[in-house]
Amino acid sequence: MTDIKVLIVDPEAVITNIHKSYIQEVGGFTLVGIGRSHSEVFELLDRKKPDLVIINDCVSDSNTIEVISFTRIEELPIDFIIITAITNGNAINWALRHGIFDYILKPFNFERLKDSLLSYREFRQQLTCKSALSQRDLDGYKLKKCSLQA
Template sequence: MNMSNITVFIVEDDPMVLDINSGFLERMDGFTLVGVSMNGKDALEQIKIVKPQLILLDMFLPDMSGIEILTKLRLERIPSDVIMITAARDTLTIQEVMRFGAVDYMVKPFRFERFQKSLDNYYKTTRKIKTLEHLKQEDIDDWLGSTSIGIELPKGLNKLTMEQIVLGLVEQTLPITAEQLAQTVGMARVTVRKYLDFLALKEKVRIEMQYGHVGRPTKFYSLL
């Protein structure tokens, strides 16, 4: 094991998903898998021993939830960061996970590109923090940015509105139009479209064009 690598522990009860995520991790430079577990009790016991720097934690396990595990880790001050992996898309669950300090939230099913992006962001921010004795405001902003979309908003765009739109996208299982999302989050279509197009420009959102028989094509949006 490369001693400079970030150590990773995976908690996942589905053998196939565990296999896929382990394979994804093997394709990444700078990370070493130090353990896996398929239930919460065993995961907590192993994590206390190996003390991984990063835990990829599934939300739904046979004996307890990922949030219960995350709560126990925080109460016992286990110095591990957590990326939550789950099929849950509801706003309340996501907010609760973020409040307990998860550095990212990946919604199943996801492609390698999304997995890679999450771990790359984590690698860059942790390596940068470790090289600095004192943090400047921009360093702190970079670090905390890993728990959100992590981009600076231009004048005219509001952070709270952006968060509502991003959470609205997270809840979607399929790509959605600006009009559909506007109805979901209770905003004007023109407002939602402006934020979505900005996110697409920053490569945080994918745009798919659907062509009908007549008229202009319809844009469908989904988070990358």
């Protein structure tokens, strides 16, 4: 299986460097870009075609909802991990209804993001390596995802 292409969206260089080091430590992922501004994010989505976007909910001149909505309207095959301090039930509900793979609350540690990345990698492998998934496969994925979000 080829590496999963990741785009990091965050205006802060210090944060993007931390996320970059986490991604490299987990393995199986390739960083294809870092988007710090609204225009940069949309250009990278188009040009780099990431599989996964790790997005900070506080992007300076961008709006997480706008980015996710755009990918859904355009039916782009992109998954998202949101890293945020927003604990509002409406925001979390919106994210989950729009197919967000994971919603990680700040502050978080490496292990939490690592678990999310490993779960995502396993999920992608199951979808691409098996000709058909069983109910057991789906249930196993669902249980892992639920334990991450708990």
